[in-house]
Amino acid sequence: MPTSGSQVRSTHTLPEILSQPQTWLASQCEVAGDPAFQAAQNRLSAAPEILFVGCGSSFYLAEAAAAGCRLLSGKTTRALPASELLLFPNLCALDVPGLKIVVISRSGRTSEAIRAAEMLTKNHRIETVGITCALDSELAKVCDVTIAVPSADEHSMVMTRSFTSMLLALLRLATPTASAQFPNGAIESVAAALSAKLPSLNDRAEAFVSVHNFADYIYLAQGPFFAVAREAGLKMTEMSCSYAQTYHTLEFRHGPKSIVAPQTCITFLLSEAGMQAESEVLVEMKELGGTIVAICNRAPESVRRAGDFLFELEADVSELSLLAPFLVLPQLLGFHTGVKKGFNPDEPKNLSRVVILD
Ligand code: F1P
Numbered sequence: 187m188p189t190s191g192s193q194v195r196s197t198h199t200l201p202e203i204l205s206q207p208q209t210w211l212a213s214q215c216e217v218a219g220d221p222a223f224q225a226a227q228n229r230l231s232a233a234p235e236i237l238f239v240g241c242g243s244s245f246y247l248a249e250a251a252a253a254g255c256r257l258l259s260g261k262t263t264r265a266l267p268a269s270e271l272l273l274f275p276n277l278c279a280l281d282v283p284g285l286k287i288v289v290i291s292r293s294g295r296t297s298e299a300i301r302a303a304e305m306l307t308k309n310h311r312i313e314t315v316g317i318t319c320a321l322d323s324e325l326a327k328v329c330d331v332t333i334a335v336p337s338a339d340e341h342s343m344v345m346t347r348s349f350t351s352m353l354l355a356l357l358r359l360a361t362p363t364a365s366a367q368f369p370n371g372a373i374e375s376v377a378a379a380l381s382a383k384l385p386s387l388n389d390r391a392e393a394f395v396s397v398h399n400f401a402d403y404i405y406l407a408q409g410p411f412f413a414v415a416r417e418a419g420l421k422m423t424e425m426s427c428s429y430a431q432t433y434h435t436l437e438f439r440h441g442p443k444s445i446v447a448p449q450t451c452i453t454f455l456l457s458e459a460g461m462q463a464e465s466e467v468l469v470e471m472k473e474l475g476g477t478i479v480a481i482c483n484r485a486p487e488s489v490r491r492a493g494d495f496l497f498e499l500e501a502d503v504s505e506l507s508l509l510a511p512f513l514v515l516p517q518l519l520g521f522h523t524g525v526k527k528g529f530n531p532d533e534p535k536n537l538s539r540v541v542i543l544d
Contacts, residue, residue: 196521198342199425199531203517204384206347207377210510212337213351214373217358225331226315227362233286235262237278238356239271240290241298241541243345243420248290249413250353254506255360257410258367265413268298271305280310288315288356292339292348294323294332297543303328317355319348333359342532343539344424346517349417350510357506372507379501380511387497391518394495395526398477400451403430405516406438407455408464414509415455418516425531426524435464438471446474453519455512456482456489458505465489479519481512 217223230236236255238248248265256263264279268289271278279285287306291299294316303325306312316329319339326332338351354373361368403422407415412434419430433442435454446452454468465488472478472492480493484500497515499508524531 196342196525196530196532198340199344199346199521200388202340202342203346203514203521204388206350206510206514207381207384209338209347209351210354210373210377213335213355214358216335216337217333217355220333222331222333223355223359226333227359229313229315229331230286230288230359231362232284233261234284235264235282235286237280237285237287238263238265238290239268239287239299239302240265241268241296243349243417244290244292244296244299246413246417246420247345247349247353247356248288249416250410250509251288251290251356251360253410253413254353254357254368254509257506258357258360258365261360268296268302271302272298275305275309280306280312286313286315288317289325289329290317290352290356291323291325292319292345292352293540294318294320294325295540295542297541300324300328317352319352343534343537344421344531346421350513354510357509367504368506369504372503375501375503376499376507376511379499379503380514383497383499384514387515388518390495391515392522394479395519395522398451399449400428400477400523401447401449402445402451403428404438404442404445404450404452404476405430405432405455406435406452406464406467407432407457408435408460409457410506410509411455411457411512414513415453418453418455418513418520421513421517421520422523424534424537425520426527426529427535428523428527435460435467438467443471443474446471446476448475448477450476451479452476453479453516454481456480456485458483458508461486468492479515481515483508
């Protein structure tokens with residue numbers, strides 16, 4: 187535990203988390219007016235298969251984008267950490283005809299991401315699309331086309347609004363023409379719905395953290411929400427030095443549930459498609475004594491009864507539009523847990539903003 191009293195109070199992370207609704211709108215305007223975005227859309231629309239690549243949060247972002255892109259476009263999509271392309275290229279199926287690769291890096295400087303993009307061009311002659319929050323980035327020098335979303339960048343070390351803004355941009359990238367699964371106006375709808383609830387949600391999150399002392403943090407989700415749950419767990423770990431584990435919701439019954447107790451905080455990111463099956467797990471974990479955080483668009487009565495902390499977005503949007511807003515409460519819980527434990531979430535222990543290798 188850090189020494190109390192000597193802590194510099196966090197100044198960036200919370201405002202950046204709370205700025206997400208307006209940042210989503212600003213970043214969407216940025217990409218809509220960016221010729222690189224259109225060029226990237228043209229390149230990817232012709233690809234039979236797309237591989238998304240990143241490191242850390244940007245790898246989880248790659249996973250979320252791959253799931254969303256597959257559901258939106260019907261293309262074959264995959265996600266890998268950049269390190270896998272560097273160390274085990276023969277495991278990465280890089281010989282798929284027409285394969286295009288999206289390299290994701292908030293900083294545009296992460297060594298593994300840059301080296302992977304260079305290797306793809308030089309050794310495999312595979313077209314690469316970069317996406318970053320940095321202007322004039324190293325990434326832009328090594329990718330064929332690079333989208334920049336500078337309005338979404340953060341001063342803080344952990345990725346919060348950069349993750350959700352780049353995710354929305356990647357979902358828009360995968361949907362050249364508006365589709366029922368990600369219609370025009372969806373981002374405006376979720377931004378408005380979240381904006382209206384965010385101040386009270388932050389107060390509720392701080393109060394919830396203040397009255398609980400958890401030993402374990404579990405994040406459960408299915409389908410496209412699973413990668414968002416992985417990022418949610420990383421936020422809790424990065425900002426509060428707490429152990430977090432993520433499972434597919436129904437997988438949790440197959441052994442890991444043995445740890446459930448009142449000091450186990452179990453966060454469910456509930457899909458609409460899987461609500462019946464996922465909510466049954468939620469009720470069972472409540473009956474085992476776990477403390478339940480339920481995140482959904484609209485809660486069935488069983489979830490309303492069992493949840494110790496219930497967040498309903500209540501937006502009339504499609505499933506994929508919920509991926510970004512569902513991450514905001516876990517970011518807030520990670521932030522307030524870190525502050526409660528005496529850390530400064532702006533500068534998490536042991537972390538650097540960018541991993542640069544020699
Ligand atoms: C990737 C990353 C972040 C992590 C930390 C170190 O950065 O691993 O995901 O939270 O900030 O860097 P980037 O390639 O997206 O800039």
